[in-house]
Amino acid sequence: MGIIQCSDYDCKVLIRPQTTKSGRETQIQQGCHCGEHLIHISCEVRATVYTWKGGKYFIQDGVHNHNSPPINIHLNPDKEAQFDEIVLNHPNVGPSGLQLGIPTLTGPGKSVKDLSHALHNCGRVIYQRSETRKKFTPHDPTIFFSSIKQFAEDHPYFIKTSRLGLENIICMQTPFMAFQALFGDNELKEDTACGMVVDAAHSFWEDKS
Numbered sequence: 001m002g003i004i005q006c007s008d009y010d011c012k013v014l015i016r017p018q019t020t021k022s023g024r025e026t027q028i029q030q031g032c033h034c035g036e037h038l039i040h041i042s043c044e045v046r047a048t049v050y051t052w053k054g055g056k057y058f059i060q061d062g063v064h065n066h067n068s069p070p071i072n073i074h075l076n077p078d079k080e081a082q083f084d085e086i087v088l089n090h091p092n093v094g095p096s097g098l099q100l101g102i103p104t105l106t107g108p109g110k111s112v113k114d115l116s117h118a119l120h121n122c123g124r125v126i127y128q129r130s131e132t133r134k135k136f137t138p139h140d141p142t143i144f145f146s147s148i149k150q151f152a153e154d155h156p157y158f159i160k161t162s163r164l165g166l167e168n169i170i171c172m173q174t175p176f177m178a179f180q181a182l183f184g185d186n187e188l189k190e191d192t193a194c195g196m197v198v199d200a201a202h203s204f205w206e207d208k209s
Contacts (some may be wrong), residue, residue: 002043003066004120013038014067015120026122028102030099034115041066075128079115086112087132095125 004015004027011034017024028038047061075083087093090102095166101108112119119125148170152159162170173181 002041004028004034004038005067006034007039008032008034008036011036013117015117018121018123025124025147026096027120028123030096033111051081075116080128082115083112083119083128084132084136086110087129090134095122095129098129106170116152117174157175 001017001019002016002072004024006013013032015027015038018027019035028040030038032038043062043066045060047065048059048061048157050057050059056119086098086102090098091104097103098112100121101111103109110185112125119128145164149160156169158174159173160171160173
């Protein structure tokens, strides 16, 4: 991967490259906050891991010909608060705009890249902006019920019964699940706890209300 650095060698900006070619190209196109271009110094070092029954063997072939990438990939509380303020004051500015600088009448304003080297990585800005919006978005407990109502309309034979009140219970079962439970080939043993485990709806149940 190597390192991304400013074309002005007096500038001390060092950026950890993204792992994909398109990601690195996006980083370079944004330019340095000092106004100069960014360049990618690739690394020719190759790492090989051999695995066998007794463990693993790591071999590094080559010598690094570049500076070490920054290790600070997290924001401290003060920088995080400043980032939150910028995002909340400019909710319609996307990650690229936050890096290039908040648009003003006289041109780009403050860039989040000035807060931390970690924010030179566009992927990190995307993540941090998403976390800020989640943190300050008011919680609406009706979202789940409107979602399940729409789900029931789209899949009329999936929800078998429901009870809403102090305790909210919704029973779901597809014909395939019913067949497996009633006519499956699995032999029932003494003290068997019957049921079915699925793992395809985690995001749907993300709102625990």
